[in-house]
Amino acid sequence: MAEKFDMIVIGAGPGGYVCAIRGAQLGLKVAVVEREHLGGICLNWGCIPTKAMLRSSEVFHLMKTAKDFGLSASGVDYDMDAIVKRSRKIAKQLNSGVGHLLKKNKVTTIMGEARLAGPGQVAVKGADSEQVLEAANIVLATGARARDLPGLEADGDRVWSYKHALTPPHMPKKLLVLGSGAIGVEFASFYNTLGADVTVVEVQDRILPVEDAEVSAFAKKAFQSQGMRILEKTLVEKVDRSKDGIVATLTQDGASTTEEFDTMISAVGIVGNVEGLGLEEAGINVDRTHVVTDPYCRTGVEGVFAIGDLAGAPWLAHKASHEGVMVAELIAGQSPHPVDPKSIAGCTYCHPQVASVGLTEAQAKEEGYDIRVGRFPYVGNGKAIALGAGDGFIKTVFDAKTGALLGAHMVGAEVTELIQGYVIGQKLETTEQDLMETIFPHPTLSEMMHESVLDAWGRALHF
CATH class of the missing domain: 3.30.390.30 (FAD/NAD-linked reductase, C-terminal dimerisation domain)
Known part of the structure; x- marks a missing residue:
């Protein structure tokens, strides 16, 4: 017989686990299903480990400029393996913390792949078995992943996604960063500070395109003064790969050139994790890989909600968490206000x-x-x-x-x-x-x- 809950949350990222905890605080019987990492991409492969690595590069920069502060430092260098090890240790620590919080709040945690199996039902496929859970309310919080452009797919060798950039197989000497949003400029800033020759390519007419135009212009000048090359209104048409690097075809104002790099980071946005969830069968509307919701994260199917990156922009962990709280309170019979996208701050941790x-x-x-x-x-x-x-x-x-x-x-x-x-x-x-x-x-x-x-x-x- 299927185990019954008041609320089942699919995905334990910053939206899902917070939703589960808030639901439990309000007296709901809650289960959360996660297929890979408690804490999701943000904690394990995004917000937290990138900030740990950026902190290392910031300290490295300060050490190199010690003279400006009346200090003396010689032989300043870095150890990439140690930087990565510290970053991964921090992510692991916080991953364990999420597990502790869920247990503390008496949330049932189930590791496995979940899909909607009918009204009020979730089928979970674990390592050795499959079970069906039941709940009147189901919250989809499966997040998103890096977008791959045709022909520019990450391979982990010479073309990297954010995951590869967090555990680099080598230190880039000449790096091409495709995309100048938060992810792109953060990695550009990190590797540039450590000495890589960095080129940032943006298809739009300015970097950091979601920011105020004055901020974009100031950041561009700052990055250039640090040695970065910024190419705006530029396309990476194709990449030819070899054992030692890539040859990228860059097109700007209709003119194409080729240039050699040893590494490329692709940071051109994200796509929602909608596959295998049974959304179409359930009658849930998906638009460009993101679940369509109303201001209260309702999908239009009775008892099914979608939060966080899966439900569309802005793709921010704090937006996901607050949507999770809102949905849990709505399910518990309270009257929360909807999350207003205009009230959500965006932060980019470049230099x-x-x-x-x-x-x-x-x-x-x-x-x-x-x-x-x-x-x-x-x-x-x-x-x-x-x-x-x-x-x-x-x-x-x-x-x-x-x-x-x-x-x-x-x-x-x-x-x-x-x-x-x-x-x-x-x-x-x-x-x-x-x-x-x-x-x-x-x-x-x-x-x-x-x-x-x-x-x-x-x-x-x-x-």
């Missing part, structure tokens, strides 16, 4: 860091707002100069009529930590006056957030 929330200046104008825009540079901030991090700026976009904060955009040291201040401000419907009257501590980088707001009304004090 310099990039972070943003809400509308860009261009988007605000397109939506018909009469806007006020404020900016403040890092060079005007005492803490930034003391840190040796005087490059960057903070930009804020307001509705001129109401003072509502429409968007905030940052590039510079530690902006991935600063952005949350504006996220909270938006959530609390803070106006420009509230932010102006807030006392920011000195000396901190956060003072630039205050100054940017002041600047939008012509009141900046320190620049």
Whole structure:
């Protein structure tokens, strides 16, 4: 006889395991099914291990520039095997932590491949057997994987996906990075800092295309000053592979050239893990590999929800987690608010860091707002100069009529930590006056957030 639950979650990534835990906290009997890694791609092969490796490259950079801080360091070098080992150890530690949290909250964890087997039923194929589970509510949280372009598929040797880049078989000497979104520029930043000759290719007219245009332009100049080559409006038409490297055909403005590299990282987006779930048979609509949902993550099939990367952009772990909480609370009979994509911050951990929330200046104008825009540079901030991090700026976009904060955009040291201040401000419907009257501590980088707001009304004090 099938074991019965109140809620079954398929996938234990940052959306799935959080959904399962929240459901259990609310008194639901919950099962989570995972085919590979507790914690999903983010914890095991994405957000966390990449940040560990980027931290290593950041420390390496600081060691090489020790003289700028009145220090002396000689013979500075790195050990790629040790960098990777540290990264994998951190991922393993957090993977174990997820298992502990699920057990602590009395969530039944089942390892295996799951598929919808009929209304309220989930079939799970384990290593040695198959079982059927039953629940009135099923949450699909299977995430996504790297997109492969025809002819440019990753092979783990000379053409890498993000997984290969996290456990590199060799240190690239001349690296081609295809795609300049968060994944592409983070790996470009990491390998460039360690000494690789890096070329970044972007098909659109600017790198970091989802960011504000001013941030994209600033980041481009910063990357170029670090030795990266940036090619925008450029296609990688094909790649010829050999034992020692690749020959890439690059097309820009209709003209094609060929160039040799020893390694390429493909970072051209993701596709949802929709295969083998029985979605078509269940009547669930899929659009370009992502499950179509309403604002409450309902699929249109009674009792079936989809969250996280599987349910579409923005493809961010924190979006998945909050959707998981929302769905669990909805199932438990509460009345949660839907997740608003405009309130979700995006963070990119390159050097310099990039972070943003809400509308860009261009988007605000397109939506018909009469806007006020404020900016403040890092060079005007005492803490930034003391840190040796005087490059960057903070930009804020307001509705001129109401003072509502429409968007905030940052590039510079530690902006991935600063952005949350504006996220909270938006959530609390803070106006420009509230932010102006807030006392920011000195000396901190956060003072630039205050100054940017002041600047939008012509009141900046320190620049």
